[in-house]
Amino acid sequence: MEKMNGQSGDIVADNIDQLKSLFPEAFTEDKVNFDVLKQLLGGAVDEREEKYGLNWHGKKAARQIALSLSTGTLRPCPEESVNWDTTQNLMLEGDNLEVLKLLQKPYTGKVKMIYIDPPYNKGKDFVYPDDFRDNIKNYQMLTGQVEGDGRKITSNTEASGRFHTDWLNMMYPRLKLARNLLREDGVIFISIDDDEVTNLKAMCSEVFGEENFITSLIWEKGRKNDAKLISVGHEYILAFAKNKSFFAVNKIKWREVKPGAKEILDEYLRLRKSYGANNAEVEIGIKKFYESLPKNDPSKKHSRYNKVDDKGVWRDDNMSWPGGGGPTYDVIHPTTAEKCAVPEGGWRYGTLEKMEEMIKLGKVIFRDDHTESPIRKTYLLEVDNDFDDEIEDSGLEEDSDDLPIQVAGSYFYRSALQASNELNALFGNKVFNNPKDHEVIARWISYINTSTGDIVMDFFAGSGTTGHAVLHQNAIDQKSIKFILVQLPEPIDPKAKGAKPAISFLEKNQKPVNIAEITKERLRRTVKKIKDENPLFAGDLGFRVFKLDSSNIRTWDPDRDNLEQTLLDNLEHIKPGRSESDILYELLLKLGLDLCVPIETRTVAGKNVQAIGAGVLLTCLTESITRDEVESMALGIIAWHKELAPAGDTTCVFRDSAFADDVAKSNLSAILFQHGIENVRSL
Numbered sequence: 001m002e003k004m005n006g007q008s009g010d011i012v013a014d015n016i017d018q019l020k021s022l023f024p025e026a027f028t029e030d031k032v033n034f035d036v037l038k039q040l041l042g043g044a045v046d047e048r049e050e051k052y053g054l055n056w057h058g059k060k061a062a063r064q065i066a067l068s069l070s071t072g073t074l075r076p077c078p079e080e081s082v083n084w085d086t087t088q089n090l091m092l093e094g095d096n097l098e099v100l101k102l103l104q105k106p107y108t109g110k111v112k113m114i115y116i117d118p119p120y121n122k123g124k125d126f127v128y129p130d131d132f133r134d135n136i137k138n139y140q141m142l143t144g145q146v147e148g149d150g151r152k153i154t155s156n157t158e159a160s161g162r163f164h165t166d167w168l169n170m171m172y173p174r175l176k177l178a179r180n181l182l183r184e185d186g187v188i189f190i191s192i193d194d195d196e197v198t199n200l201k202a203m204c205s206e207v208f209g210e211e212n213f214i215t216s217l218i219w220e221k222g223r224k225n226d227a228k229l230i231s232v233g234h235e236y237i238l239a240f241a242k243n244k245s246f247f248a249v250n251k252i253k254w255r256e257v258k259p260g261a262k263e264i265l266d267e268y269l270r271l272r273k274s275y276g277a278n279n280a281e282v283e284i285g286i287k288k289f290y291e292s293l294p295k296n297d298p299s300k301k302h303s304r305y306n307k308v309d310d311k312g313v314w315r316d317d318n319m320s321w322p323g324g325g326g327p328t329y330d331v332i333h334p335t336t337a338e339k340c341a342v343p344e345g346g347w348r349y350g351t352l353e354k355m356e357e358m359i360k361l362g363k364v365i366f367r368d369d370h371t372e373s374p375i376r377k378t379y380l381l382e383v384d385n386d387f388d389d390e391i392e393d394s395g396l397e398e399d400s401d402d403l404p405i406q407v408a409g410s411y412f413y414r415s416a417l418q419a420s421n422e423l424n425a426l427f428g429n430k431v432f433n434n435p436k437d438h439e440v441i442a443r444w445i446s447y448i449n450t451s452t453g454d455i456v457m458d459f460f461a462g463s464g465t466t467g468h469a470v471l472h473q474n475a476i477d478q479k480s481i482k483f484i485l486v487q488l489p490e491p492i493d494p495k496a497k498g499a500k501p502a503i504s505f506l507e508k509n510q511k512p513v514n515i516a517e518i519t520k521e522r523l524r525r526t527v528k529k530i531k532d533e534n535p536l537f538a539g540d541l542g543f544r545v546f547k548l549d550s551s552n553i554r555t556w557d558p559d560r561d562n563l564e565q566t567l568l569d570n571l572e573h574i575k576p577g578r579s580e581s582d583i584l585y586e587l588l589l590k591l592g593l594d595l596c597v598p599i600e601t602r603t604v605a606g607k608n609v610q611a612i613g614a615g616v617l618l619t620c621l622t623e624s625i626t627r628d629e630v631e632s633m634a635l636g637i638i639a640w641h642k643e644l645a646p647a648g649d650t651t652c653v654f655r656d657s658a659f660a661d662d663v664a665k666s667n668l669s670a671i672l673f674q675h676g677i678e679n680v681r682s683l
């Protein structure tokens with residue numbers, strides 16, 4: 001029976017495997033032969049001493065940090081979760097570096113979109129100081145979970161002498177690990193402002209590849225008039241693809257429904273219902289509709305679409321070739337029978353045949369005579385002219401594929417106040433400074449063609465805006481996109497600006513005073529709000545909470561002053577105080593299974609046995625199995641395994657210390673082996 005250890009997936013080993021499969025000849029006795037590798041890579045090897053790229057002190061160590069294994073685990077907290085049994089969403093409380101490491105095995109290549117809003121390094125931000133030696137202990141000390149040697153959460157000040165260095169060292173390993181999680185069609189969006197945008201872009205170009213840069217979006221948030229020189233009212237969102245060429249090869253396009261268009265079409269259909277085929281009345285109604293809208297309503301932008309015919313709402317459009325240089329064939333005026341004036345840029349339609357087809361379809365409007373060129377009808381959306389069917393089918397109202405679409409631009413406006421006001425309203429007080437806007441994030445989630453089952457992740461979750469965005473968009477689109485949030489239980493500094501309301505809110509609710517508590521509470525309130533507003537929505541309105549902790553499995557870390565006690569302690573591999581459920585979820589992580597995978601429990605020979613992922617993993621983590629119980633337990637497991645008939649190999653895991661003796665252990669293993677369960681392990 002093979003023993004399992006308490007470490008996360010080995011990234012270095014995975015890298016070596018990948019290299020080996022590409023260049024087997026560059027390996028001799030399991031070691032890389034660099035001379036051969038260099039030869040195989042030809043001119044791509046840069047041997048110059050000075051190299052182009054972003055460098056800073058500690059970069060090598062930061063790279064190493066991303067490669068080192070985590071000795072932590074994620075412990076389930078159903079009591080802090082919502083709809084634990086059914087949800088597929090995750091809120092992971094802990095330092096994101098360790099959590100990202102733990103997620104490597106189960107979530108590599110599975111995440112469709114990552115949005116992060118890391119600390120902008122403004123001189124007052126907390127920038128997480130990783131500890132190469134024992135990052136889990138470091139985490140516990142920083143977050144006040146164990147007594148520390150004076151390690152405290154402090155902000156990264158400009159006077160520190162390592163201002164940019166510390167920030168870069170923090171970001172680099174996290175981005176490297178995040179990249180592994182993205183799918184081939186995955187994208188990462190990173191919010192940042194002027195202070196670190198240059199460094200961040202250079203770093204991302206290295207981590208994701210320059211060729212995968214999509215753009216830096218500019219978010220205009222409103223200006224303040226107290227600036228000395230220029231009021232900076234914008235920030236950036238850098239967008240990098242995991243593999244931009246994948247989009248090209250698969251002809252993937254990103255488009256969105258024109259904001260405000262659906263409302264106009266709804267109004268058109270409503271007016272049709274009232275006025276039937278009377279276009280003039282419908283047109284009057286549409287014009288009135290535009291007039292009734294407030295100034296910045298998105299539908300108002302389309303008010304040029306103010307004419308109506310059987311096919312829908314349309315506007316006059318130019319008949320000339322975009323940019324000029326179009327064809328100049330003869331178009332005869334239907335009344336004067338003379339050649340119409342050709343527009344300055346040539347005709348909009350490439351051939352006379354196409355022009356004639358459009359004339360036949362009624363999409364070309366001739367002027368009174370031939371001296372002026374005709375105009376083109378452009379519809380907001382062309383609808384079927386059988387109005388009754390249109391309204392009855394009402395496909396238009398439901399199906400966004402029918403709505404006019406547009407490509408997004410690289411800059412947009414959204415007041416920063418909107419998000420703050422909404423979050424304050426949700427809590428009845430200001431509990432978090434500068435939250436991002438869930439509707440903005442929801443727009444990008446929807447824009448990149450995210451669909452049911454896809455995962456959206458945010459590992460600097462803050463108040464949980466990304467989780468809110470996913471829940472909000474799911475309710476609109478009736479989808480089930482999943483989220484994974486990671487947030488540090490960062491103690492809230494009572495001296496920090498605006499900390500008081502958050503602290504008194506948490507104290508009043510008898511919660512620990514840290515930011516992760518705000519994240520969870522935001523999610524709970526959002527779930528409730530969405531449920532109240534959409535009582536018929538049957539999608540996922542829950543989340544599972546897990547917390548970062550040291551592994552449940554003891555590592556060999558002898559106390560040199562008390563070796564005897566260490567030996568005795570190590571007879572039991574599981575740490576005291578850890579539950580069956582703790583161990584089970586650690587197993588899922590180690591074996592690379594999703595933290596929301598379905599788990600079925602049955603009693604076999606009087607003990608709890610779990611079947612995970614329809615029998616891919618079978619576990620029995622009971623504390624004792626006697627010799628007499630071995631046979632009935634093995635046979636019970638075999639019967640259940642047969643019933644489940646899993647597609648692949650099954651791994652069966654027991655607690656090592658549960659076995660009365662080695663005979664019991666080897667007997668159980670042998671019976672299972674005989675019946676096709678060859679992968680039997682102990683903890």
Ligand SMILES: C[S@@+](CC[C@H](N)C(=O)[O-])C[C@H]1O[C@@H](n2cnc3c(N)ncnc32)[C@H](O)[C@@H]1O
Pocket residue numbers: 094095096097116117118119120126127128432434435436437459460461462463464465466486487488490515
């Ligand atoms: C700028 S805020 C994100 C705000 C968020 N976008 C929102 O709308 O509420 C950055 C967050 O990252 C968290 N954070 C910083 N270092 C972290 C780490 N090592 N692991 C997890 N979270 C961290 C901070 O506690 C902070 O809440």
